[in-house]
Amino acid sequence: MFYSVMKSIKDRAEVDQFWSMNITSGARGPEDKIIFNDLYSLACDTAEMFKSFKVLPHDRIVTLLPTGRALIQSILGSWASGAVVSVVSPSIDIGRSSLSLERLVEMLEIARPKVIIYSADDVSELKIVADEIGAVLLHVDQLPKIPTYMNTEAHTNCYDDPAIIQFTSGSTGLPKAVVIEHGQLVDNARTVASWTGFTADDCFVSWLPLHHDFGFVISFCMPLLCSAKLVLIPTESFGRNPLIWLKVMSEQKATFSGAPPSGISILTKSVFSQKAASYDLSSLQCLWLGSEPVSPILCDEFEKAYKKSGLKEGVLSAAYGMAETTLAVSVRPQNSYRNTAWISKEDLYKNGNITLLAPFSDGSIPFLSNGPSIPGVKVTVRDDFGNDINECKQGQIAVSSSMVTNAYFGSMDTPQKDGWFETGDLGFLKGNEVFITGRSKDVLIKNGVNMPAHLIEEAAFRSFPNNITRAVAFSVASEKDMRDRVILGIxxxxxxxxxxxxxxxxxxxxxxxxxVDEVLILSKGSIPVTTSGKTQRTKAKSLFQSEDLGVQV
Structure with a gap:
């Protein structure tokens, strides 16, 4: 029988009826202990509620809930009814990292869910959309609260049944609805666990949002499938006080965690590291960094800042993946070292050549390895004509695997061409390890030199680590001579x-x-980011061109 997430929870709950997970939202430690025997029953009760709304297998259910008991219950209840769940950010039009109402409407029109579960007070706009697509609006307070233990049989999900619709967080065009099957979800999570040595004896602490693939697959599903200890911190709690993450990892003796580089960049500032001197991070074995390009210098700085807290050298590890590949493509395996390649800046940015140099030598730039591709995944590097190239050149990253999505919901676009998914990322292979140098659409060109925008932003942070809180780089054509001008907003x-x-x-x-032709000082909150915290460079450029970027005079 296929071993789905729901079956994993049921089987473990039958062995240990007190097996639980924690959700903490403040400095007092775990505030909500969820007994999975109760949660499994609640999921089945929730599934019965969904069925009363005529939800059938493969119908869609959209959640607009913060991390907490109700969100987890809704995810598992969707699967228990045979439905496909789409976890969407509950933050609508309340800040730069929130989801715009316009974007939410686009998502709902694509997914066309049978049920939308929400917690917001004002849903007047949402009700209009729900009425148009024939969806039931269900407030979080209407979900079952006390398990009945009467509905104990969940729908049996098969390997190739759709499990989730993951909306990509791009800044241009319509959002893409990536369909991930139950088998792909389980295979990716279990493969990463086996590859990195994650077991039932581990403790995973995470503040990553579940509407993001990193948070959903690795920080949520993987611990559940492995019957490991899981402690979730609502993302908004981390936003209010980033130190809560380190505090909870210290208290819970976390062994694994994950974050985007921007998350640890905040914590490298002395104002945080000094306050965390009493924390004990010695139990941490692996802290995955993903979702954005990872700087080896940032890893070194973070580990140095928290050495006094017991953080071991080499714990931070870059990982590469995306929604279309379920999540993980490559990650450093257990008992391996963090590798950095120092290459010639001139050869890379003028000719796309990979010329290895000695560490810290003049004219070199470091790139951090994302490790080898995980078992079941093939990675190649191609030139602009689709031909595979050798290790001496930068090119387009392409991925082939049974874990790559087969479809975008509501779209005729084909993710895979001839069995390969073109990621849009630039990089190179060294041995069997994957190195990412940037996004092809985010490369800025000046005087014949190609420079990834994220490296300019990273250089800005390194120059003023305690003063620059956000940065965005893009280029615009000069009205005078149509030559590209490189703009950096901070x-x-x-x-x-x-x-x-x-x-x-x-x-x-x-x-x-x-x-850099021009540096702009921007008002706080001016730089647009996605709901997962990624900088929206295309949107920032558009705002600049329309004089709406918030430039301080």
Whole structure:
């Protein structure tokens, strides 16, 4: 029989009726202990409610809920009814990282769910959309609260039944609804666990949102499938106080966790590391970094900042993946070391060549390995004509695996061409390890040199680590001669001696040997990001061109 997430929960609950997970939202530690024997029954009760709304297998259910008991109950209740769940950010039009109402409407029109579960107070706009698509609006308070233990048989999901619809977080065009099957979900999570040594004896602490693939697959499904201890921190709690993550990892003796680089970048600031001196991070074996390009320098800085808290060298590890591949493509295996390749900046950015240099040598730039591809996944690098190229060149990353999605829901687009998915990422292979150098659409060109935008932003953070809170780089055509001008927008805090624009341009020249034409100081909250925290460079460029980016005069 196929061993789905629901079956894993049921079987473990039958062996240990007190097996549980924790959800913490404040400094007092775990505040909601969920007994999975109760949760399984609640999921089945919730499934019966869904069926009363005429939900059939493969129908869609959309959740607009924060991380908590109700969200987990809704996810499992969807699967218990045979439905497909789509976890969507509950933050609508309340900040730069929130989901716009327009984007939400697009998602709902694509998914066309039978049920929408929400917790917001004002749903007037949502009700209009729900009426148009024939969806039932269900408030979180209407979900079953006390398990009946009467509905104990969940729908049997098969290997190739759709499990989730994961909306990509891109900033242009219509959102893509990635369909992931139950078998793909289980295979990816279990493969990563086996590859990295994650077992039932481990403890995973996570603040990642469940509407993001990283949070859903690795930080939620993997611990459940492995019967490991799981502690979830609502993302908004981390946003209010990032130290809660380190505090909970210390208290719970976490062995595994994950975050985007922007999450640990915040915590490298001395104002946080000094406050965390009493925390004990010695139990942490692996902290995965993903969703954004990972800097080896940032990893070193974070480990150095928390060495006094017992954090061991080499714990931070880059991982590469995306929604279309279920999640993980490559990650460092158990008992391996973090590898960095130092390559020639000039050869890479002018000719796309990979020329290895000695560490920290003049004219070199470091790239962190994402490890080898996990078992069951093949990775190749191709040129602009689709031909495979050798290790000496940068090219387009392509992936082949049974874990790659077969379809975008509501779209005729085909994710795989000839059995390969073109990721849109630039990178190279060294031995069997995957290195990512940037996104093809985010490469800026100046004087014949190609420079990934994220490296310019990273150089800005390195130049003023305690002052620059966000950065975005893009290029626009000059009205005078139509040549590209490289723009860097920054949000800052605190006082800076002298002219930061001049200092920053000089610093980036020194670090990257790449000129920035103009540095803009932006008001706090001006730089747009996705609901998962990724910088929306295309949107920032559009706002700049329409004079709506929030430039301080």
């Amino acid at each position: 949000e800052i805090r605190g006082k800076i001696e002298g002219n930061i624009q001049t200092q920053l341009r000089s610093s980036i020249i020194e670090i990257l040997d790449f000129p």
